[in-house]
Each structure stands twice: as C-alpha cells, then as structure tokens.
Amino acid sequence: MKLGIVGLPNVGKSTLFNAITAAGAESANYPFCTIEPNVGVVAVPDERLKVLTKLLNSEKEVPTAIEFFDIAGLVKGASNGEGLGNKFLSHIREVEAIVHVVRCFEDENITHVEGRISPIDDIEIINIELMLSDLDILNRRIQKTEKLVKSDKTLQKELDILNTIKETIEAGNSVRSIDFTEEEKRFVKELGLLSYKPILYVANISEEDLMSNPENEYVKQVIDYAKAENSEVIIISAQIEAEMSELTDEEKDSFLKDLGLHESGLNKLIKASYRLLGLMSFLTTGPKETRAWTIKIGTKAPQAAGKIHSDMEKGFIRAEVVSYNDLVSCGGYPQAREKGLVRLEGKEYVMQDGDVVLFRFNV
Numbered sequence: 001m002k003l004g005i006v007g008l009p010n011v012g013k014s015t016l017f018n019a020i021t022a023a024g025a026e027s028a029n030y031p032f033c034t035i036e037p038n039v040g041v042v043a044v045p046d047e048r049l050k051v052l053t054k055l056l057n058s059e060k061e062v063p064t065a066i067e068f069f070d071i072a073g074l075v076k077g078a079s080n081g082e083g084l085g086n087k088f089l090s091h092i093r094e095v096e097a098i099v100h101v102v103r104c105f106e107d108e109n110i111t112h113v114e115g116r117i118s119p120i121d122d123i124e125i126i127n128i129e130l131m132l133s134d135l136d137i138l139n140r141r142i143q144k145t146e147k148l149v150k151s152d153k154t155l156q157k158e159l160d161i162l163n164t165i166k167e168t169i170e171a172g173n174s175v176r177s178i179d180f181t182e183e184e185k186r187f188v189k190e191l192g193l194l195s196y197k198p199i200l201y202v203a204n205i206s207e208e209d210l211m212s213n214p215e216n217e218y219v220k221q222v223i224d225y226a227k228a229e230n231s232e233v234i235i236i237s238a239q240i241e242a243e244m245s246e247l248t249d250e251e252k253d254s255f256l257k258d259l260g261l262h263e264s265g266l267n268k269l270i271k272a273s274y275r276l277l278g279l280m281s282f283l284t285t286g287p288k289e290t291r292a293w294t295i296k297i298g299t300k301a302p303q304a305a306g307k308i309h310s311d312m313e314k315g316f317i318r319a320e321v322v323s324y325n326d327l328v329s330c331g332g333y334p335q336a337r338e339k340g341l342v343r344l345e346g347k348e349y350v351m352q353d354g355d356v357v358l359f360r361f362n363v
C-alpha cells in the first residue's frame with residue numbers, strides 16, 4: 001500500500017518526502033528500508049502503543065508503517081508525454097492513493113513554474129492531466145465493450161457506467177462527484193482511473209504563516225475546492241517539518257509547544273494518509289512486544305491473523321478480543337477478563353480499529 005506525493009514542480013514535494021523519510025529512519029524499532037531512493041517508509045503514529053507497552057511492561061514497541069513515493073513534478077501536457085509525462089502518470093498508476101502538495105506560500109526566491117501563486121489553477125493543472133489520461137483509458141474500454149455487448153447483453157450496464165464517467169470528465173467534473181452504488185464502485189475501481197484514486201491535499205505554507213495565520217487566503221481556496229469533492233486538506237509547512245525531523249523528540253515537543261500545537265503536521269498527514277488508504281490497526285501486546293498491525297477496514301479475524309503469520313490463518317480457531325479502551329480502563333488483562341470484556345470471536349468476526357487480540361490456532 002503506497003501513497004504517491006504529486007504536485008507541480010518546486011512546490012515542496014521532496015521537502016515533505018525528506019521529512020517523512022527522516023521520521024521513518026528515526027523510528028528505531030521499525031525495520032527501516034529504503035526500497036528505492038524515492039520510496040520512503042514511515043511509522044504510523046499511534047499513541048495507544050505507548051500506553052499498552054507500559055501497561056503490559058513490553059520489551060519492545062513496534063508501530064506499523066506505510067510507504068510514500070516521491071513522484072517528480074507533473075507539468076501541463078503530461079498526458080501527451082510532455083516533460084516526462086507518461087512516466088509520471090505510470091508512477092501515479094502504481095500508488096493506491098494520492099497526496100497532492102499545493103504551494104500556498106509566497107517566496108520570491110522560489111520559482112513557480114506558472115509564474116504566480118494560485119492554488120486552484122495548480123490543482124486543476126494536475127487533475128486535468130489525470131482526467132485526460134483517464135479519457136484515453138475510457139475510450140479504449142468503451143470501444144471494446146461496444147463490440148462485446150453485441151453478443152453479451154449483460155455488458156450494457158458496464159457500458160452505461162463507462163459512458164457516464166466519460167461524459168462527466170468531458171464536462172470537466174470529477175469522477176469523485178458521481179454517486180455510484182457499491183457494486184458500481186467496485187467496477188470503477190478496477191478501471192484504475194487516476195482521477196478516481198483517493199486523494200488528500202497538502203497545503204504547504206510558510207513558516208511565518210504557520211506561526212500566525214495557517215489558514216491564509218490560499219489555504220482557504222484549497223479547503224473550498226476539496227470540500228466540493230469530499231477530500232481532506234492537511235495544512236503543513238514542509239520546510240518546518242523537514243527542519244523538525246532533525247530534532248530530538250524532546251526538542252520537537254518543546255518546538256511544537258512554542259508554536260501552540262500539540263501534534264506535528266507530519267503526524268496528522270501520516271494518520272490521514274492511513275485512513276485515506278482505507279486502513280486500520282489492530283494491536284497485539286504482551287511482555288515481549290506491543291505491536292500495531294495493518295489491515296483493510298472490514299477484514300475478518302482469520303485474515304487479520306494471517307497478517308501475523310500464514311499458519312495463524314490456516315489453523316485459526318478463535319480470537320480473544322478486547323477493545324483498547326476497555327483494556328486500558330480496566331487496568332489490565334486479569335481485570336478485563338473478570339469483567340467479561342475479553343470476548344471470544346470466531347471466523348466471521350469483523351475486526352475493529354484498536355482491537356487488542358490474541359489468536360488461538362492449530363499448527
């Protein structure tokens with residue numbers, strides 16, 4: 001599960017990426033690996049781990065992680081192969097979700113490719129390239145389906161959806177604005193349209209604005225735009241995050257306090273990215289380690305067990321589940337058991353975020 005950082009050239013993508021990888025390299029317990037120079041792994045911040053580690057006296061605390069991909073700046077005409085057009089688009093094709101960095105800071109020394117600061121124009125340049133590339137896919141798919149539908153009438157439904165999407169894009173509207181049924185959604189997802197990938201916007205602001213006026217006029221425009229397509233906006237100063245990534249944890253805390261913030265923008269971004277991917281965490285805890293594991297929302301207990309070890313899925317018997325809140329408010333396992341809050345769950349149990357689990361299995 002990988003997120004791609006996209007945006008126009010020189011808007012702060014690599015600065016943000018460097019802050020992310022520095023944070024990843026730092027999280028001592030995560031087996032950090034740089035897969036490629038522009039792919040970074042970062043721990044997903046989860047305050048619950050610290051609490052459980054203390055409660056169960058665990059030796060180790062292991063967060064879960066996600067990957068970010070620093071995709072070089074997209075320019076106008078990318079869908080026609082302009083710049084490194086096709087390469088950029090194929091990189092975006094590889095990711096499950098998009099983090100779109102938008103320049104919301106003024107700085108005469110930093111060139112803007114279009115020569116002016118205008119977040120909505122910037123966003124649209126990119127979104128239009130993605131939509132143009134999608135039109136190519138759609139046209140090919142429509143041609144193919146038109147032939148097939150002659151002998152297989154059940155394909156008419158698909159053809160209708162394809163045409164609806166095409167018309168929507170041609171009218172300059174986002175595929176995200178279409179109200180699909182669940183079944184249609186599955187079909188549309190499989191098309192791999194770039195403009196249908198989950199997206200969040202990062203409004204990259206200056207250090208001064210972060211201190212005094214984070215919702216500057218540019219940020220407000222981005223928020224309005226995102227609202228219209230049900231997307232989230234995270235306000236960050238990539239520059240500051242990159243500088244902060246060099247600090248120790250204590251220095252970071254006192255720096256944030258000085259800014260009047262209780263959490264770094266980067267933390268907020270990583271958490272939002274995790275949600276954007278449709279992911280959640282379940283937890284395991286004991287004297288050896290307290291650990292977070294990533295699963296897709298809606299995953300059932302045996303498949304969750306399979307994340308830990310394939311034997312646990314194959315030989316799954318049952319799961320002993322207690323919610324994080326119950327476990328912590330009771331003050332430990334014995335008390336939670338006494339109160340009947342540790343439940344036995346079977347094969348059909350759908351995992352919930354923050355479930356603390358012990359899997360029983362046969363080998």
Ligand SMILES: Nc1ncnc2c1ncn2[C@@H]1O[C@H](COP(=O)(O)OP(=O)(O)OP(=O)(O)O)[C@@H](O)[C@H]1O
Pocket residue numbers: 007008009010011012013014015016072073074105107110204205206207236237238239240
């Ligand atoms: N919030 C900010 N305030 C001020 N300057 C910033 C901010 N974020 C990034 N910059 C500066 O903007 C410049 C461009 O940043 P960066 O190299 O990260 O852009 P990029 O989007 O990766 O560009 P490219 O597409 O060319 O790779 C750098 O000089 C960086 O220090």
Ligand SMILES: [Mg+2]
Pocket residue numbers: 013014015072073
């Ligand atoms: Mg860059």
